[in-house]
Amino acid sequence: MALGVALAMVSVVSVGAAQAVAAPAPSPVKDAVTRAVEPADEVPGGFSSWKDLLATQEKLVKAADRVTAAVKTQDAAGFAGIIAAPENRELRVYWKGDTPERISDLVGRLRRDVPVSILPAAYSARELESEMNRLVRASGDAITSIAPNADGSGLTISSAGHGPNRSKVADSAVPVTVEAGVTPAPASRWDDTAPWLGGAAWRNAGTGRACSTGFAVTAGGASWMLSAAHCGTIGQTAVDPTGQVIGPIAHANTSRDVMLIRAGTAGRVYNNNPGTISPEFSNPVAGTSASYVGMWLCTSGASSGTICLCQVKMINVTVYLADSVLHNLVLLENSTRRNAAGQGDSGGPVETPEPSSTTRQYAVGVISLIDTSAQVPCTGYVINGRICSWRLYYSPWSNATTAFPGIAITTG
Template sequence: MKIPPITARASRSAGRPAVALGVALALVAMNAIQATAAPAPASPENAITRAVEPTGEVPGGFASWKDLVATQEKLVKAADRVTAAVRTQGDTGFAGIVAAPENRELRVYWKGDTPERIDDLVGRLRRDVPVSVLPAAYSARELESEMNRLGRTSGGAITSIAPNVDGSGLTVSGAAYGLTRSKVADSAVPVTVEAGVTPTPASRWDDAAPWLGGAAWRTTGTGRGCSTGFAVTAGGASWMLSAAHCGSIGQTATDPTGQVIGPIAYANTSRDVMLIRASTAGRVYNNNPGTVSPEFSNPVVGTSASYVGMWLCTSGAYSGTICLCQVKMTNVTIYLAESVLYGLALLENPTRKNVAGQGDSGGPVETPEPSGTTQQYAVGVISLIDTSAQVPCTGYVLNGRVCSWRLYYAPWSNATTAFPGIAIATG
């Protein structure tokens, strides 16, 4: 496999804010933060594996997290079949899909009459999961077209824009409500304007080859800290997936102790994903925030698409593993001071506690395989946090960081779009 031409990211001045107006790239200046000493890392062969079990009440009245993700997995598989049918047939009436495990149903939104073959597919899916087909005012194609137009004409007033999954219109954010509202006044579809929204680990801190996801890393020269995402393969080689804004092509990635991980070889800034050339293993760290010892990691067994309504976990190297966070939007476009990011998903912690913070960029967004919650599906990598939704940080580094209950992540589809032919490395 030949990796296609990739856009290199220009180096930034270390003192310049990466993002204006409150959406922050989830990286951190590591030279300003001290972490606790770490024990020697365990190799993947003798790594500890444990179930990923969140604390707190499980949504939807489920008896356990395992029961919720089992229902969610069925809904996601059904949603994948609908998505595949739409993609192959080019259906213009499709608006969106919600996987709602707490309601035990899949919702498909459609403008106009559904084609007979979609009706047939839904009928087959209903043998396994409840599926509702609901009317939509606009199709996904119509909303995406209007999104692109408003983005071009907003003059920087818009910081994020996304289609409503039910096809009712668009949701736009900006620092100043009045200005943003005026820039979308001529929209051809209804627009909701949200004001103000802009977009010390142990082995995580001192990992070793083969490198795992959810570990801390930094770039030589800048000292900025991020997290590793997922091990992938491409062109017969092994790579580590992370966030493109964490560094530039040609820089070297190291762990915080200075051990070399490998060179940053490819980066796609518009999808916010990068590949680090490195010896990797298909596992991710998942010990709870604040737990220094014992740490544990989990094997990755595949990938999952992102749908509104899904309940996921994040596992940045700084905040640790945080579950029971819900996808609120997909196909979000973010306008930064230096670039535009496409295809992101919005994830929120409904308890208004930390979902991720600075230093967690590039870290895993995942969902457990439900049979034992000891294996993980790769969903995406952490990209941005919303600094208008700041909360106290969790994890290993509590001081000197900004954390939030709302984040944006680059889904697995961004990685495959940026780097055709890559595959997840399983553990």
């Protein structure tokens, strides 16, 4: 399903030339050390370790993938949404009306491995999508974001101002929750070398804009680096902060906010956290993961460093910018209300650790936008002179495969 968002843009999350900052002193040798990626904070849900939470989450995501695949291939008019709830150790599937026999049979099989609940929904995903699109057309610029509730209960709408015009949505055919003061806006390390890794800094040689590398991929028998399309245009050149050429921007899809830089790459991502930017370390990429409401993820932008304790709140968000429309984004929030991403992190990895050791990462997407109304102090390599936020939007892996058919993740 597709969501509509009309956004009042305040600033670009990628750091422009006017905000250029000095790169940290480069390491004399490229660090290939692998270390665990686990936050020091208390583990949600009473789990004894982050590995235990991630192992439960991985099982729920695999079960959710099977339900999602079945919904796409079978009659799913009543399907409303899915919530992965690792803290509660269960997967929740929401359905309006009677559940088709084939879906019920699938859930019965899945219950052999994980707890799955089929719960009633007031509205289907199709009904919410239709009403959402109607409200966006009727509201003008009063709405900054709109998304369906994953439980099928209605819509959640945000407004940039603190006095949202409720009359614009008063005639909604479904329940609407209005949140005021939400302003999404487009969102190293700093001396990487070939083969280029994810989570490193790069600059647009033509504009000076600073962004982050995402994940190494292959397509058409060639090697590429995935990043965010708003960081540049086809034909421009990506360089690292020291001026070393990474490669040309060869493919870009602005509606999905993904681009491909032609470069020699390796299937690893930098993952040192904001408090320990030296020494640096990187982790191998294990594969890819879909996005579901309730998942716990990490971001790893070049400017902010690796930040975990971030949870998916909404999926399938469409963003209306002044000069483009972005489709199928995901809303992610840092549960501690500390920095999740900021300027210079655009295009950087959104990932989830493989649970057995947390030293391997699944690629989930790349950082796209931040909510500038949720500003917090920045962390990482560049603390001053940037805008950072505890709420962000990212472009999921499915956007890359939709934009670039045949693309495949490079594992390490």
